[in-house]
Amino acid sequence: MSAVGPGPASRPGQRRAEITRDLLYEAAAELFVERGYENTTMADIAERARTSRRTAFNHFPNKSDIPMRWVRRMADVAIDASGPPEHEDTTAWVRSYFHLIGEMVQAEPELSGQMLLGWTVAAGPIRYESQLLADLTPTLRNGQARGHIDPAVDAATIARTLSDVLMGAAFRWVRERSAQHSMRELVDAGIDLVLRACKPSEPTR
Incomplete structure (x- = not known):
């Protein structure tokens, strides 16, 4: 593994990923309070965050x-x-x-x-x-x-x-x-x- 940190070109992508992960988390938190953990699906979370199910699963492979x-x-x-x-x-x-x-x-x-x-x-x-x-x-x-x-x-x-x-x-x-x-x-x-x-x-x- 290289000890060199990520180059400038990769940082915007990392930042976008962090923003998407936070949006998905916030959507999940809202839905858990509204509907309950067990009644909320990853599809629901993706829809609330206005992103795709694939993107949601990329950031959170499991609801847990x-x-x-x-x-x-x-x-x-x-x-x-x-x-x-x-x-x-x-x-x-x-x-x-x-x-x-x-x-x-x-x-x-x-x-x-x-x-x-x-x-x-x-x-x-x-x-x-x-x-x-x-x-x-x-x-x-x-x-x-x-x-x-x-x-x-x-x-x-x-x-x-x-x-x-x-x-x-x-x-x-x-x-x-x-x-x-x-x-x-x-x-x-x-x-x-x-x-x-x-x-x-x-x-x-």
Whole structure:
């Protein structure tokens, strides 16, 4: 694989592809809220986005890819809002990252419920790794090197556990939306518990 980045001629095509993917995602999100995940087809999504079914399938080969895109989009927003993780305490960055995602899930309850339904219908929790591992694992390893996270704990295991906390909180919140705790509170409490368990050990005197 060449290490040279894409040339100027390829960038407009890439940008057009990103715009089309976003249009398809937005169309899917609208339809999931209006009709429900299970009652929406890829043909419906293509029609709403004013593109062809072939184009829709090129960007999302399976309808179950759309909930993955939902998570990835929220994670990207959280990264942009939290700033570079190397500029602050790792645990503070991780708390901010998850807090922001929790806020986004809570802000659109119907969409969140439909995306989670789609994720389970497609057996996503069984078939796919978390979309958040690419963000969290290197950040946690960097935190270990800086003394913020216990180096004896596997960073990938911490990342998966944190991601599982988010998903579990989201399912619980959607199921019990009238319950006492908000999505943000559920996420914050669970993430804090995991991070406390990963604190570096105090040196023995």
